[in-house]
Amino acid sequence: MAADQQGKFWQFHDKVFAAQPKIQKEFLLQYARELGLDMKRFEEDLYSPRIKAPVDADMAEAKALGAKPFDEFAQTINAELTKLNVPLPAAATSPAAKKGG
Numbered sequence: 001m002a003a004d005q006q007g008k009f010w011q012f013h014d015k016v017f018a019a020q021p022k023i024q025k026e027f028l029l030q031y032a033r034e035l036g037l038d039m040k041r042f043e044e045d046l047y048s049p050r051i052k053a054p055v056d057a058d059m060a061e062a063k064a065l066g067a068k069p070f071d072e073f074a075q076t077i078n079a080e081l082t083k084l085n086v087p088l089p090a091a092a093t094s095p096a097a098k099k100g101g
Contacts, residue, residue, distance in 0.1 A: 001045070002046040015031045
């Protein structure tokens with residue numbers, strides 16, 4: 001949402017999703033710099049209540065609907081692939097993917 005304030009929502013979106021699981025603040029700031037965003041404005045927007053409120057609302061809705069975290073889906077998919085003797089994709093065998101099981 002903070003990148004959207006500078007007209008770069010999709011570019012930022014694509015960068016974040018391509019770099020998963022590196023989505024901690026330090027990486028978000030790095031991606032914003034790489035896209036040439038105004039960093040002062042980006043950081044202000046990142047913590048703005050105007051930006052935070054709709055994100056919090058989306059998270060609350062997901063929780064109320066029983067949304068599951070990505071790691072839970074990955075574990076289930078990996079278990080099914082293993083049962084079928086299908087090799088796991090390289091991304092599925094990364095340290096972040098293994099932490100849950």
